[in-house]
Structures are given as structure tokens and as C-alpha cells.
Amino acid sequence: MIIRKYTDSDNLQWVRCRVLSLLDTAYFDNVLREKEHYQNPSIELVAEVDGKIIGLIDVEYEIERGTVCYYNKQLGGVIRNLAVLPEYRKLGIATVLLNEAIRSLKVNEIERVEVWTRDDKWVNDWYKNRGFSFKKFYLHVYTESDECDEIVKVKVEKLHVCNCFAHYVGENTEEIKSKFKRIHKCNLYELYL
Ligand SMILES: CC(C)(COP(=O)(O)OP(=O)(O)OC[C@H]1O[C@@H](n2cnc3c(N)ncnc32)[C@H](O)[C@@H]1OP(=O)(O)O)[C@@H](O)C(=O)NCCC(=O)NCCS
Known part of the structure; x- marks a missing residue:
């Protein structure tokens, strides 16, 4: 296995790796058709076999x-994507990717890293086991058909909202959880480098 920088010719393989790696997670329908690019500097690495x-x-x-x-107390970075194909998991590959990214971040004088992740226990444990600490959470709320009427008022005649995705940042999380079928806790973790 080699760890190397992403190049533009990796786009299709990158997208495939990401979508297949997310299928068994709470991000299963978070599909990208092209790799994300960032407004700020970034470390973008791939593991290749x-x-x-x-x-x-x-x-x-x-x-x-x-x-x-x-x-914003220190200069920081945010992990935007981290994924390993299911058949290559538990071999230390994500740990190597993270460590290599951290090495490059330190070279760029970055002092801490943040990551937002949903409620998959093993993913949360993965971050905690690598020294990340939990900071806060809010809710990702998905609604379908009649559920949408609970949260949106349509202003356009004959337009029906069929699906919504919303962020809930209030205190009444139990009420929100009981009201809608698909809710994800979105957790913020941080690591000091
Ligand atoms: C989280 C993830 C990147 C870890 O990749 P990995 O290469 O398997 O991780 P490593 O081999 O470096 O670490 C192995 C650890 O992960 C755990 N692990 C990995 N996959 C697992 C799974 N499917 N179920 C349970 N535990 C798992 C191992 O038990 C081991 O635990 P440890 O913390 O006690 O060491 C990978 O599971 C993944 O791609 N998940 C889906 C994508 C995702 O949700 N990304 C995060 C969004 S920000």
C-alpha cells in the first residue's frame, strides 16, 4: 500500500471509494459525483493498492x-472526508492516513483538528481511540411526505414538499427525535496536535 497525494486523474476512483465506504454508515445517501475542492488550503491524500x-x-x-x-482560538483544520473501503478496514489504513495528514498539518503550523461525524458508534469510537475529544452536537433531521408539513410552510401554489433536510440546534432534542423518523446526531470532535 502507498499513501500519496490526490491528483485530478484520481477523481473517478476517489468518488467510487467514498460512495462505497459510506454505504454502511449514516452517510449512506451522501453521494458526490465529483470530488470536493476547497476554498482554503487542504491536505488531500489517498491510500492505493x-x-x-x-x-x-x-x-x-x-x-x-x-x-x-x-x-477559533488556534489555527485549525477540519477533516472533510475520511473513508476506507469495507474490505480493507481494520488494517490500520485510516490511522496511517490520519497520521500522515497530521504530519503535513504540523508542517503548516496547524495546532488542532476538528471533525463532524454522525452517530455510527464505531466511527465515533475510532476518533475517540485516536485522542479526539467530543465537544458538542446538533441534529440532522430528514423528513418525508407528511412529516415535511411539520417544518415548512409552502408559499407556492400546488407545490408539495416531499423531502427536507434540516439542522436542529435547539435544546429540545428528545422532542425532535420523537417527532421524526430519520434523525442523526452530528458530533463535533477535536484533537490538539
Ligand atoms: C472509520 C474508518 C475510516 C476507519 O478505517 P480503518 O482503516 O478500518 O481504521 P483503522 O484500521 O485505522 O482502525 C481500526 C479501528 O477501527 C475499528 N473499525 C473499523 N471498521 C469497523 C467496523 N466496520 N466496525 C467496527 N469497528 C471498526 C476497528 O475495530 C479498530 O478499532 P480501534 O480504534 O480499537 O483500533 C472506516 O471504518 C470507514 O471508512 N468508515 C466509513 C466512513 C466514515 O464514516 N468516515 C467518517 C466520516 S467523517
């Missing part, structure tokens, strides 16, 4: 405090 991309990490980082991260 026999010419195939089997893992990836993207960390966008700031050169001015508070332009990328949620917290």
Missing part, C-alpha cells in the same frame, strides 16, 4: 483563525 484507491482523507485548514474551524 495495486493501482486502486482504497482509502482517502481530506483536511481543509485555515491560514486565518476561524475561517475553516468552528472554534
